[in-house]
Amino acid sequence: MRQLMIDMVYRIQDEICEALCLIDETNYREDIWEREEGGGGRSRVFSEGSVFEKAGVNVSVVYGTLEPEAAKAMGGGHLLADEDLDFFATGVSLVLHPKNPMAPTVHANYRYFERGNGEKEGSWWFGGGADLTPSYLFEEDAIHFHSTLKHVCDRHDVANYTKFKDWCDDYFHIPHRQEARGLGGIFFDDLRSHEKEACFAFVTDCAESFLESYIPILERRKDIEYDEHHKDWQQVRRGRYVEFNLVYDRGTTFGLKTNGRIESILMSLPLTARWEYCHEVKPNSEEERMQTLLKNPINWIE
Amino acid sequence: MRQLMIDMVYRIQDEICEALCLIDETNYREDIWEREEGGGGRSRVFSEGSVFEKAGVNVSVVYGTLEPEAAKAMGGGHLLADEDLDFFATGVSLVLHPKNPMAPTVHANYRYFERGNGEKEGSWWFGGGADLTPSYLFEEDAIHFHSTLKHVCDRHDVANYTKFKDWCDDYFHIPHRQEARGLGGIFFDDLRSHEKEACFAFVTDCAESFLESYIPILERRKDIEYDEHHKDWQQVRRGRYVEFNLVYDRGTTFGLKTNGRIESILMSLPLTARWEYCHEVKPNSEEERMQTLLKNPINWIE
Numbered sequence: 001m002r003q004l005m006i007d008m009v010y011r012i013q014d015e016i017c018e019a020l021c022l023i024d025e026t027n028y029r030e031d032i033w034e035r036e037e038g039g040g041g042r043s044r045v046f047s048e049g050s051v052f053e054k055a056g057v058n059v060s061v062v063y064g065t066l067e068p069e070a071a072k073a074m075g076g077g078h079l080l081a082d083e084d085l086d087f088f089a090t091g092v093s094l095v096l097h098p099k100n101p102m103a104p105t106v107h108a109n110y111r112y113f114e115r116g117n118g119e120k121e122g123s124w125w126f127g128g129g130a131d132l133t134p135s136y137l138f139e140e141d142a143i144h145f146h147s148t149l150k151h152v153c154d155r156h157d158v159a160n161y162t163k164f165k166d167w168c169d170d171y172f173h174i175p176h177r178q179e180a181r182g183l184g185g186i187f188f189d190d191l192r193s194h195e196k197e198a199c200f201a202f203v204t205d206c207a208e209s210f211l212e213s214y215i216p217i218l219e220r221r222k223d224i225e226y227d228e229h230h231k232d233w234q235q236v237r238r239g240r241y242v243e244f245n246l247v248y249d250r251g252t253t254f255g256l257k258t259n260g261r262i263e264s265i266l267m268s269l270p271l272t273a274r275w276e277y278c279h280e281v282k283p284n285s286e287e288e289r290m291q292t293l294l295k296n297p298i299n300w301i302e
Numbered sequence: 303m304r305q306l307m308i309d310m311v312y313r314i315q316d317e318i319c320e321a322l323c324l325i326d327e328t329n330y331r332e333d334i335w336e337r338e339e340g341g342g343g344r345s346r347v348f349s350e351g352s353v354f355e356k357a358g359v360n361v362s363v364v365y366g367t368l369e370p371e372a373a374k375a376m377g378g379g380h381l382l383a384d385e386d387l388d389f390f391a392t393g394v395s396l397v398l399h400p401k402n403p404m405a406p407t408v409h410a411n412y413r414y415f416e417r418g419n420g421e422k423e424g425s426w427w428f429g430g431g432a433d434l435t436p437s438y439l440f441e442e443d444a445i446h447f448h449s450t451l452k453h454v455c456d457r458h459d460v461a462n463y464t465k466f467k468d469w470c471d472d473y474f475h476i477p478h479r480q481e482a483r484g485l486g487g488i489f490f491d492d493l494r495s496h497e498k499e500a501c502f503a504f505v506t507d508c509a510e511s512f513l514e515s516y517i518p519i520l521e522r523r524k525d526i527e528y529d530e531h532h533k534d535w536q537q538v539r540r541g542r543y544v545e546f547n548l549v550y551d552r553g554t555t556f557g558l559k560t561n562g563r564i565e566s567i568l569m570s571l572p573l574t575a576r577w578e579y580c581h582e583v584k585p586n587s588e589e590e591r592m593q594t595l596l597k598n599p600i601n602w603i604e
Contacts, residue, residue, distance in 0.1 A: 029579070029580075031580070045579045045580075047578075047579060054577075054579065056579065175558075176558045176564050176567075177564065235574070239571075242544060242548070242575075243548060243568075246544070246545060246548035246549050247548050247549075247558070256477075256478045256549070262478050262479065263579060263580050265478075266545075266577060267579060269541075269577040270577065271576060271577060271578065272537070272574060272575065272576050272577075273544075273574065273575055273577075274573060274574050275356075275568060275571040275572065275573060275574075275575075276349075276573065277331070277347045277349060277356065277358065277565060277569055278331075278333070278347075278565050
């Protein structure tokens, strides 16, 4: 399974980057890196194209021995005995921040973990998900994104869209703001309810469906006209994105604690962000509409 | 002591804000707020003047019962038995981010804590410090700032500049970047080695010396000419400031966990920040000189 997953994430990275190169009319910067304690990865970042302010697609394959504190942050395997501190983890992770404030940020991440040799009950699992973070609301975008994910879930017995959608809303919640990071999507962790092969098939299908879930949205929004006011609001929303990632995100926490490659971990942060003291949205504005929805997540599919 | 400290922090806030109004040629926005679980505060923020991009001076007086998790984040009193979850905390806290990249950001914070009724051994303590975070290095500024703090320490038996300077370097360290947040200053916590009155006298002297430690530096730097390149580097450094505050700062963590007023807690964040993938400084540049120093803190006073 380790090799199957490794092959899949590298293939997906290639496919997604190829599509992004076309849209962004530029090439990515690639960094192949090694981790001192074991493993490494391949990071690809777009930052000079026509569409993305900053966009990263990252593969990592890491292994070694966990510090107990990192083991706690890892999830899933924290149920295991302390002696199983050996780990293996591989995944593909992407965050795309378009320039245009009408085009949403998107994040997706699919990963496979093992603790020990991955044979004991509870010693292997899959995780992942995808979620959409617009600054401005276009309902059809949210519906398209969620529908694509639901169709993937519906094709697999191991998956449950409703459960994974709720899990996503719970996970990408910013408690101190009492709001969601974005409009959600799906999130799952500790997935090991079926055979490894069935879980892998679902995760592969998710990863292969990424472009279909996002590119049509990007195409519709990337060239809409906008002004400074829209850009300011995007910057405020990006501040919230930074808050979530640095304070709550388990992947970031895990990376910082396992001596991951900092530039790859923090690739998810936007190029720029803004913190205005007591920022307030105008009543009945588009910004207020977005904010209201972030405070009260809804179902996008009947 | 509770009332003495409360009176002091409000007086210091008034004095500092009065001086900042003159320099910034504007007035602050004031918010008086209450905390549902007990207490409240007075926040003052400058954001429309000639000198500061964003500057906040905040007083808070809060009390109530701690969640066990917050008790751990509080420091000092974590040595106490779990039943002492009642707490009282008051302090003045400020962060000033000037517009000009040649003018350093400064932070200072002086506070008093009690657990239970504050009478048991270890159930009361003072904490605080001040530190300077420039984007560009002016040695005379660092020396002036540290000298002022050393003089204050030298006037009090409870204080030890060398110890507090090292503590500051330890505290404002960003492990994942392997660099300091800035050029340090002093930091102390759990201060209760002498009578309450002696500790209070030292903390008061620190707070009263803030303007002397910083304003001459600001006056020298606030009108220096700069270009976009300087501003970009300032934005990158501000990104690191955000990383430290959201990932490691104990005050921020404590605030987020005790349902503090979010806008007052996150007042410390700069107006804007920037995360470039794999940002690198040019060899032999002023930026490299700064970065080298952040990776290898030095002593500014013989």
